[in-house]
Each structure stands twice: as structure tokens, then as C-alpha cells.
Amino acid sequence: MTTVAVRGESVREVEPELAEFTVVTGARDKDRQATLERLRERADALRQYLDRFGEGIEKRETGGLHVYPEAGRRGERVTAYNGSVSTTVTVTDFAALGEMMLAVAGRDQTQVHGPNWSLRPDSPVHKEARAAAVTDAIARAREYATALGAEVLELMELADPGLSGGRYEAQSAYPAYRGLSSKSAAAELQLDPQRQRVYAAVEARFTITSPTL
Structure with missing residues (x-):
């Protein structure tokens, strides 16, 4: 045989089906409680803003909460407290993605990383x-x-x-990672979905x- x-x-x-970006919100103050309160307020404001996009956002996930003391150069005396919380946002409405990322990046003590384009696993x-x-x-x-x-x-x-x-x-011919911060945000941002x-x-x-x- x-x-x-x-x-x-x-x-x-x-064409991709999903776009994902991560928002890192921070706060810093000499008082621990003030840092936590400021961080909570900024996180709540972010959540309320994202709620406006309804079904255009498929999911939001909190990736980590970090709060730590900042010591001075001469010993262990705490001079300030730093805090941050990260949120990963998965978007299906690509038409609103640019507006969403720019608005978020323009907030105080906020960093935006993305978007990363992908297909659904199924x-x-x-x-x-x-x-x-x-x-x-x-x-x-x-x-x-x-x-x-x-x-x-x-x-x-x-x-x-x-x-x-x-x-x-699913593979991409070029890296799909981009970063935005409040300093680099422009008046308008046109995003071209990266083919998979x-x-x-x-x-x-x-x-x-x-x-x-």
C-alpha cells in the first residue's frame, strides 16, 4: 500500500473584533487617607464616564490596586503615599474608541495603554x-x-x-501596542483597526x- x-x-x-486598552489611575498625597479618597474619586469618575458607552464596551476588569508609602532620603520617615488602580477595558464599538481613549487620557494622574486588537477566541x-x-x-x-x-x-x-x-x-504583522498619556493627547484621534x-x-x-x- x-x-x-x-x-x-x-x-x-x-478585521479585528475587539480592542483592548488599560487605564492606570493614580493619586499621591502626604496623608494616607487623602490618597485613598482621591484614588476612589478618580476611579469612580472613570467608571461613570465609561458607563456612557453602554454596550459599546464588552467588559471592564480591575487588574490591580497598589498603595505604598514613599520614604525620604534620610531614613524611614514617610513623606507621601502613592496609590494606583488599573482597569482593562474591552471595546467592540471602534467608532467611539478614539474619543473614549482621549477623554480618559486627559484626566489627572491617568495613563492609557493600547489599543490591542484581537479576534474573539470562538x-x-x-x-x-x-x-x-x-x-x-x-x-x-x-x-x-x-x-x-x-x-x-x-x-x-x-x-x-x-x-x-x-x-x-490570530497574529499581527506589527505590534499592536500604543500608549497615550494626558500630555500626548490630541484634539482628535483617528484609529485604524489592525487586521488580524x-x-x-x-x-x-x-x-x-x-x-x-
Whole structure:
């Protein structure tokens, strides 16, 4: 029995489905309680502003709260207290994304990092890419069989590369990380969504009729 082993691949570039940015809100004061109160007020103001965008924001997640004393140069005497809280915002309304990030970046003691573009983990694009990779594997097997004067009979095995799980993933040709702060914000910000590169591959083995050599 003669077999042919091939690798099928598929590459697609598609528009992103999600944009994510992180907001770090800070506060500093000589009094610990004043630092905490100021931090709470700024965090609440951020939450209220983001509420305006409704369903345009898919989710908000608090990544960390940090409060620590700042000591002077001569010993352990505390001279001030620093605090920060980070919030990661996932957006589906790209039309409002620029306005949202600029407004947030213009707030006192606030840093904005992003956006990072991506596809949803369950995006149908992944399924379509895998199906296209299988089709490519079949086509390659037929090409090899034809070159040998034979025909493909049946599929013996179909697996992900290396038999270690799927190897389809969304990839970007260029870094998707950008940063904004209150000092760099402009009057308007036009954002161009970064197209996502989706790659899928499979390995397959087929039996073919006896080659004509």
C-alpha cells in the first residue's frame, strides 16, 4: 500500500473584533487617607464616564490596586503615599474608541495603554481557517498522486501539527501596542483597526493507487 503524507495550511487576514486598552489611575498625597479618597474619586469618575458607552464596551476588569508609602532620603520617615488602580477595558464599538481613549487620557494622574486588537477566541474565522487547511491538504495529496500517475483512495490520518493540539492563532504583522498619556493627547484621534492574521495547519496521510513510474 502506497501512502502520501502532506501538510495543509491556510492564512487569512481579517478585521479585528475587539480592542483592548488599560487605564492606570493614580493619586499621591502626604496623608494616607487623602490618597485613598482621591484614588476612589478618580476611579469612580472613570467608571461613570465609561458607563456612557453602554454596550459599546464588552467588559471592564480591575487588574490591580497598589498603595505604598514613599520614604525620604534620610531614613524611614514617610513623606507621601502613592496609590494606583488599573482597569482593562474591552471595546467592540471602534467608532467611539478614539474619543473614549482621549477623554480618559486627559484626566489627572491617568495613563492609557493600547489599543490591542484581537479576534474573539470562538470567532468563526478560526473554524473557517481550519476547514481551508483541510481542503489544502486534500488538494496537495491529489497533486502528488497525479504527479505519480496515481489516484487518492482514502484518508488514513488527519491531525494537528505535531499531534499536540491546534495551531491556529490570530497574529499581527506589527505590534499592536500604543500608549497615550494626558500630555500626548490630541484634539482628535483617528484609529485604524489592525487586521488580524489567522493561520491554521493540519497534517494528513492518504493511501493512493500504485504509482506509474
